[in-house]
Each structure stands twice: as C-alpha cells, then as structure tokens.
Amino acid sequence: MSGCYIHIPFCAQKCSYCDFHFSTNHAHKEKMVGALCKEIGIRSENWSSESIETIYFGGGTPSILAAGQIGQLIQQVKSNYLVADSVEITLECNPDDCSLENLKLWKELGVNRLSIGIQSFRDEQLGWMNRSHQSADSLAAVRNAKEVGFDELSLDLMYGLPNMSLEEWKEQLDQIIALNPEHISAYCLTVEQRTALYKLVKDGKLHVSTNEQQSEQFELLVETLKNAGYEQYEISNFARDQHYSRHNTSYWKGSKYVGIGPSAHGYNGTERYWNQANNAFYLKELENDRLPETIEELSRFDRFNETLMIGLRTKWGASKQQLFENISPDKQWFQTVKGYENENLLIQTEEKLILTPAGRLLADAIASDLFLIEN
Incomplete structure (x- = not known):
C-alpha cells in the first residue's frame, strides 16, 4: 500500500499560527498546477510497481484551486500510477470554500473524503487566528457536505488556545460532536517563531495556555470523545466505527508514499526526500526537467x-x-x-x-x- 500526497502551496490569507509552506500570491497558480502534474509524471518512473491506495491534497489550502485543476491532478495520478479502484481521495478545505456548487464538483471528480479546517466555533478566536471563515461558515460547510452526500467527513479543532477555559473547551467539543462527523482531529496550539501569533504573544497581546491547562483540555478531549463513541486511534485523531484516515494511517504504519509539490516529503522504504519549500525555485526546476529535491538515505x-x-x-x-x-x-x-x-x-x-x-x-x-x- 502506498499513498500520494500533493501539497498545494496557496492560501487566501495567512493564519497567525501557521508556519507551513504556502503563498498568498496566486499569480502562478495555473503554472504551479502544470509543474505538479510534471512532477507526478517524473516520479512515476520509480513507483511503477506500487499500488496507490490514497491520494491526499494538503497545503496550504487545496480547496482554493478550481475544480478543474483538482481534476487535472487526480487524472494525472491515475494516468501515471497503478491506482486502486477503492482509492481514498482526501481534500483539505476551508469552510468558506464549501459551497454546494464546489462540493458537487469535488464529488464528481472522485473526492470521497473531506478534511474541513474548523479550528474553533468562536468568531473572536477565528479573528485573532486570521482565519478566512466564521463559525457560521463551518456549520454551513458540514450541512452542505452532508446534503451532497459526503459520508467521510473529518473536522479539525484546536485546543490550548489563549484565554480558553475548560468549560469553553467542553462547549466546543459538544458542538463538534453535535455535527456527527465520522472523524475528528484535535491539535494543541503551538507558538512557532516567525508567525504573527509569536509576535502577539511576545508583545503581551495574547497569553498562551499553560502546560497544565493543555493537559487538562487534552484529557477532557479524550474522555468526551470516547463517551460520544469516538476511538482515539492516534494521539490527535479520533474516529467513529473505524472511519480512520487511511492516508495518515499509512504514514503511521511506515508505508511508502510519494510526495508532490513545494515542501512535500516522500519515502520509499529506505530513503526520504523533500522538495525545496520555495515556489519560484520549484517552478524553475520542473521547467528544466529537474526535481527540486534533497535525498537522505535513512540509517x-x-x-x-x-x-x-x-x-x-x-x-x-x-x-x-x-x-x-x-x-x-x-x-x-x-x-x-x-x-x-x-x-x-x-x-x-x-x-x-x-x-x-x-x-x-x-x-x-x-x-x-x-x-x-x-x-
């Protein structure tokens, strides 16, 4: 079993806590999709014997692409690799991108799992996070996805937020459980250097939660979701009725995977490679038929x-x-x-x-x- 990860390095705006690789300049989006397709083709030469069981669009914000561009990338993988009929195709998306029109188009393209970045149900928290959506968008996104027929929904939530009490965290958990998703991912907020959040904390405008508060919220998370029928199958990931993320589970079990796009990593069982986290460099290298990678043989x-x-x-x-x-x-x-x-x-x-x-x-x-x- 092998997976294919495709990194889409674009976002509508920069979240205050994020240190992933992306750009808010979309001038070269079409050119980037072409380069991603080219890398998919080049790398396929070393993956001819592998069955691709999962395709995962991460980022960045993959839902920022036009449906036709997502379809182009899916088709390129299917044209160059042995792709299983039961392939899991996951699209990470922001709630404000989940219109009925987009959802119908994604489903027609073969996307069968959505990972929706809710992060918080509080508009004031979404504000200092600089998220592009509000809580009402999250509720509409889940409602729309279910109406279109998506039956593999994963919702993201964050804990350890500044000034968030245990009671408020319980309210947020109750809200996400009420939406009845098949899968929930919950991550503790970390303050990374070179982010807007780091400056807010450094300037005393926000105060991070203590380790003790984070531990209390984590323990409440595990207990509350367990009581609601969710199994903690990985520290940050919970699923009902074994609706695990097949793609991420393959990482955790040490399976091989091909990584496509700026900053993406890949693993073939003995070597790991990672692409340069620079859009301009990535485009230039692919334009010249070169892979923008560094390879490390694992001891x-x-x-x-x-x-x-x-x-x-x-x-x-x-x-x-x-x-x-x-x-x-x-x-x-x-x-x-x-x-x-x-x-x-x-x-x-x-x-x-x-x-x-x-x-x-x-x-x-x-x-x-x-x-x-x-x-």
Whole structure:
C-alpha cells in the first residue's frame, strides 16, 4: 500500500499560527498546477510497481484551486500510477470554500473524503487566528457536505488556545460532536517563531495556555470523545466505527508514499526526500526537467527511531518486529522500557510497545528517551 500526497502551496490569507509552506500570491497558480502534474509524471518512473491506495491534497489550502485543476491532478495520478479502484481521495478545505456548487464538483471528480479546517466555533478566536471563515461558515460547510452526500467527513479543532477555559473547551467539543462527523482531529496550539501569533504573544497581546491547562483540555478531549463513541486511534485523531484516515494511517504504519509539490516529503522504504519549500525555485526546476529535491538515505538508527516515534502515537503501538529488524537495543534500553512500564506510562507485549493514556501525554518525551543514537 502506498499513498500520494500533493501539497498545494496557496492560501487566501495567512493564519497567525501557521508556519507551513504556502503563498498568498496566486499569480502562478495555473503554472504551479502544470509543474505538479510534471512532477507526478517524473516520479512515476520509480513507483511503477506500487499500488496507490490514497491520494491526499494538503497545503496550504487545496480547496482554493478550481475544480478543474483538482481534476487535472487526480487524472494525472491515475494516468501515471497503478491506482486502486477503492482509492481514498482526501481534500483539505476551508469552510468558506464549501459551497454546494464546489462540493458537487469535488464529488464528481472522485473526492470521497473531506478534511474541513474548523479550528474553533468562536468568531473572536477565528479573528485573532486570521482565519478566512466564521463559525457560521463551518456549520454551513458540514450541512452542505452532508446534503451532497459526503459520508467521510473529518473536522479539525484546536485546543490550548489563549484565554480558553475548560468549560469553553467542553462547549466546543459538544458542538463538534453535535455535527456527527465520522472523524475528528484535535491539535494543541503551538507558538512557532516567525508567525504573527509569536509576535502577539511576545508583545503581551495574547497569553498562551499553560502546560497544565493543555493537559487538562487534552484529557477532557479524550474522555468526551470516547463517551460520544469516538476511538482515539492516534494521539490527535479520533474516529467513529473505524472511519480512520487511511492516508495518515499509512504514514503511521511506515508505508511508502510519494510526495508532490513545494515542501512535500516522500519515502520509499529506505530513503526520504523533500522538495525545496520555495515556489519560484520549484517552478524553475520542473521547467528544466529537474526535481527540486534533497535525498537522505535513512540509517538503521533513523528507521528504528522513526518507527518508534510514529508507532507510539497510535493505538497499534510500535511493532517490535519492525523495530528490531535491523538493530538490537542493549540491556539499558530494555531497562528504560521497564521503567516506563513500572510508571504505568507504557505497556509491553511480545509484539509491541503501546503507550497508556497517561503515557500519551508524554509521547514525544518517552519516544525521545528511547531513541537509539549511533556512536
């Protein structure tokens, strides 16, 4: 199973917290789509034996493209790769792009899963986030998507927001549950340098939540969604009735994937590549039939650490068979694992290492502590 990720590097405006690669200058949008199509074709030469099970449009804001441009990219993948009949095609979209007209066109193109960036149901929060939509747009987007017949809806929400109480967070959770999506992704706000949010915090105009508040909101998130019938299958992702994101699940299980577009990453099982995060450079390189990439061959230590890190984030845990395929940890490593077991932060079976609910609060720290470093 392999996936295809296509990065659309355009947005209507810059969200205050975002440090992803995109541009608000759309002058070269058509040229960019042409370059993306060209990269899809060039990379297919090394993926002829792989079955593409998922196509994921991320960004940026993929829904900013015209429906015809999205269709052009889907067709280019289907023309150059072996694409499964049951392919999952996900489109990330902003609520204000989810008109009935757009939704009908996307569905006709074969898009069968939507990831809608709601982020908050409070207009004042959407304001300082500099989002392009309001809460009413979110409600309309979900209503429209269901009317058109989309039965795989994923809604994004953020916690750890400045000045957000536990009670308000519970209200937001109740609102998203009432919309009855198949999938919910919830992310803690992080303040990244070189963002407008960083300056707001630095200037004292917004005050970030404490680690304790974030932990309380995370625990409430997990409990509330569990009671509503959502399974936490990855630290930030919840699904009803196993409506998992097949694309993201393939990442977490270490499957191969081809990445297309500026800043996109790809992985073939032994090597990882990433494209330059610069639109002008990307366009120029593709114009000259060159891939704007940097390639890194992963060492056995790299593969061990990545398998551990992504596996511990999921309900399936980190597979010992995969971990120990090319490397055998020493006695001290197993003692560290045992220590986390004794603290009820980790469960060890013959096949896997799985974090407990308490361990998920410390997932990154535990994974880092168990990384193997090449001497």
